[in-house]
Amino acid sequence: xxxxxxxxxxxxxxxxxRELRAITERMRARFEDAGYGEIHTxxxxxEEVLRxxxxxxxxxxxxxxxEQGNVLALRSDMTIPIARxxxxxxxDVEPPLRFCYFARAWRAVDRGVGEPREFxxxxxxxxxxxxxxxxxxxLALTIAALEEAGLRRHRVxxxxxxLYRRLLGALGVPAEAHPALLECxxxxxxxxxxxxVAGLRLADRERELLVRLPELRGGRRVLEGADGLVGDxxxxxxALHELLEECGVGDRVIFDLGLxxxxxxxxxxxxxxxxxxxxxxxxGGGRYDExxxxxxxxxxxxxxxxxxxxxxxxxxxxxxxxG
Amino acid sequence: xxxxxxxxxxxxxxxxxRELRAITERMRARFEDAGYGEIHTxxxxxEEVLRxxxxxxxxxxxxxxxEQGNVLALRSDMTIPIARxxxxxxxDVEPPLRFCYFARAWRAVDRGVGEPREFxxxxxxxxxxxxxxxxxxxLALTIAALEEAGLRRHRVxxxxxxLYRRLLGALGVPAEAHPALLECxxxxxxxxxxxxVAGLRLADRERELLVRLPELRGGRRVLEGADGLVGDxxxxxxALHELLEECGVGDRVIFDLGLxxxxxxxxxxxxxxxxxxxxxxxxGGGRYDExxxxxxxxxxxxxxxxxxxxxxxxxxxxxxxxG
Numbered sequence: 079x080x081x082x083x084x085x086x087x088x089x090x091x092x093x094x095x096r097e098l099r100a101i102t103e104r105m106r107a108r109f110e111d112a113g114y115g116e117i118h119t120x121x122x123x124x125e126e127v128l129r130x131x132x133x134x135x136x137x138x139x140x141x142x143x144x145e146q147g148n149v150l151a152l153r154s155d156m157t158i159p160i161a162r163x164x165x166x167x168x169x170d171v172e173p174p175l176r177f178c179y180f181a182r183a184w185r186a187v188d189r190g191v192g193e194p195r196e197f198x199x200x201x202x203x204x205x206x207x208x209x210x211x212x213x214x215x216x217l218a219l220t221i222a223a224l225e226e227a228g229l230r231r232h233r234v235x236x237x238x239x240x241l242y243r244r245l246l247g248a249l250g251v252p253a254e255a256h257p258a259l260l261e262c263x264x265x266x267x268x269x270x271x272x273x274x275v276a277g278l279r280l281a282d283r284e285r286e287l288l289v290r291l292p293e294l295r296g297g298r299r300v301l302e303g304a305d306g307l308v309g310d311x312x313x314x315x316x317a318l319h320e321l322l323e324e325c326g327v328g329d330r331v332i333f334d335l336g337l338x339x340x341x342x343x344x345x346x347x348x349x350x351x352x353x354x355x356x357x358x359x360x361x362g363g364g365r366y367d368e369x370x371x372x373x374x375x376x377x378x379x380x381x382x383x384x385x386x387x388x389x390x391x392x393x394x395x396x397x398x399x400x401g
Numbered sequence: 402x403x404x405x406x407x408x409x410x411x412x413x414x415x416x417x418x419r420e421l422r423a424i425t426e427r428m429r430a431r432f433e434d435a436g437y438g439e440i441h442t443x444x445x446x447x448e449e450v451l452r453x454x455x456x457x458x459x460x461x462x463x464x465x466x467x468e469q470g471n472v473l474a475l476r477s478d479m480t481i482p483i484a485r486x487x488x489x490x491x492x493d494v495e496p497p498l499r500f501c502y503f504a505r506a507w508r509a510v511d512r513g514v515g516e517p518r519e520f521x522x523x524x525x526x527x528x529x530x531x532x533x534x535x536x537x538x539x540l541a542l543t544i545a546a547l548e549e550a551g552l553r554r555h556r557v558x559x560x561x562x563x564l565y566r567r568l569l570g571a572l573g574v575p576a577e578a579h580p581a582l583l584e585c586x587x588x589x590x591x592x593x594x595x596x597x598v599a600g601l602r603l604a605d606r607e608r609e610l611l612v613r614l615p616e617l618r619g620g621r622r623v624l625e626g627a628d629g630l631v632g633d634x635x636x637x638x639x640a641l642h643e644l645l646e647e648c649g650v651g652d653r654v655i656f657d658l659g660l661x662x663x664x665x666x667x668x669x670x671x672x673x674x675x676x677x678x679x680x681x682x683x684x685g686g687g688r689y690d691e692x693x694x695x696x697x698x699x700x701x702x703x704x705x706x707x708x709x710x711x712x713x714x715x716x717x718x719x720x721x722x723x724g
Binding site: 163 | 414416419422438466489500507696
């Protein structure tokens with residue numbers, strides 16, 4: 079008789095639990111010292127309310143019914159619930175508002191892909207501050223918190239989450255072709271992207287732009303010499319880089335003009351956190367200036383979420399490498 | 402536009418969160434010092450696997466489907482998942498085994514009753530030790546952990562979870578009448594119990610026993626002068642009381658011969674944790690000697706689960722009373 083648990087979930091035994099807790103506590107202490115108060119929200123919410131935050135993500139969630147037949151969904155992140163809390167419990171509180179969380183979230187997985195179905199997220203949300211100041215604060219804090227958690231080699235990739243979408247629009251690429259192209263980009267499947275771009279009715283120069291942009295990845299030099307739409311995006315990222323330099327973390331960031339995040343609510347800069355010791359992202363985030371407005375309180379905002387389990391794996395991998 | 406959350410769930414804001422965390426950390430430190438290693442298990446499990454632990458409780462859970470159409474259920478406690486972990490991940494480890502947890506669990510609620518749908522449970526499981534040693538260890542630890550969390554007035558009610566069931570059987574009360582009688586008892590509705598017992602075909606002396614037993618509640622003197630089935634149960638409780646006296650917590654316990662717990666897996670002593678400063682139980686537990694066998698590893702076991710939020714309310718209420 080076996081007693082399986084669902085793929086993408088895990089039993090965490092005491093030795094590992096102690097290590098995960100140590101990481102959580104160090105990160106939390108760093109967030110709280112910086113003025114980010116911890117919030118907890120229910121795991122089950124009305125699906126209709128979560129949908130106000132993000133239509134697309136709501137469909138992928140685990141749904142159930144309450145005793146009255148209302149549809150409940152397991153949260154798939156903490157950004158939407160915190161936006162709801164800000165609009166309701168903090169409706170009369172002057173911004174800026176700073177919150178952190180350490181909470182489990184759930185996402186649908188394909189069997190076999192090995193993606194987690196349940197994961198422990200630790201993150202921050204900074205509400206009410208425009209770019210690039212909020213981005214700089216959140217990224218400097220993220221880098222410091224990971225250092226507190228024992229990482230030394232971690233880096234943050236920074237892109238503009240709306241750039242590629244706007245570019246597709248400006249070039250007149252039909253809207254129905256966008257999702258597949260963005261999907262290639264978010265999977266970093268540049269071969270497939272190339273194939274799909276080749277099939278679009280565009281001038282050679284335009285196709286070239288769509289294929290080359292995602293390859294622009296590196297330090298500050300990536301931000302030089304661009305014009306048009308790309309020039310506008312790069313202008314904002316340059317200002318962010320200056321602030322990060324002032325915070326002493328300018329050398330920890332990688333600009334990546336092909337970076338897009340799967341969630342639909344990002345409106346500006348997007349982030350992805352890496353560690354060269356492991357082959358997966360530790361987390362990510364970005365600017366979401368429209369999400370709070372959907373709950374009735376129009377405020378700019380920016381946040382990062384880290385997968386604590388992956389942070390732990392990265393820390394162990396760094397140690398193994400003599401990090 | 403309002404953005405409600407389901408009845409029985411809560412948003413926890415930073416001030417309260419800090420206090421809940423302080424309680425959690427103090428209780429966990431006490432559990433770990435006593436050799437109880439913390440375990441985490443997935444919130445979503447296969448319903449079929451959870452059902453192996455307890456048929457009745459499984460029906461009340463929130464159910465959803467995975468991508469292959471399997472039924473998943475949100476755990477309603479941590480005792481069944483830990484029994485599963487012991488039978489699988491610790492299959493070859495010699496008992497005794499000691500585990501603790503701090504995890505959310507979910508239960509169905511009736512709207513209007515004001516019961517929590519999601520709650521944070523902290524508890525311990527002691528596996529492989531027979532009565533009354535395990536009960537004494539678990540109860541002394543529970544009392545100490547609550548003291549660590551700031552409580553001073555807390556008490557533990559102790560009963561025999563199978564006594565009333567066995568008594569009903571011995572008196573020949575038809576099995577179909579048992580659930581309603583046990584339900585009255587677990588709600589402590591002695592008026593309704595009286596009414597139902599009056600309708601049973603029994604001798605006056607037998608009816609008297611069924612109605613008086615739940616009224617036997619108090620210190621060690623409750624355990625004196627009983628005979629028959631009640632005498633056997635009382636004998637075990639007397640041995641437990643002696644051990645608790647040795648641990649210096651004999652004066653913190655109340656014997657309660659009408660105590661039954663709703664969950665079906667308790668086979669011996671049952672516990673309920675109170676604080677006179679608040680009108681609700683802070684948690685409970687008991688002995689469950691058959692649960693692990695259902696997962697293929699026959700071991701006696703005993704545990705307690707506390708509702709951390711209620712512990713917090715009790716602590717605040719004690720403070721308000723000048724506790």
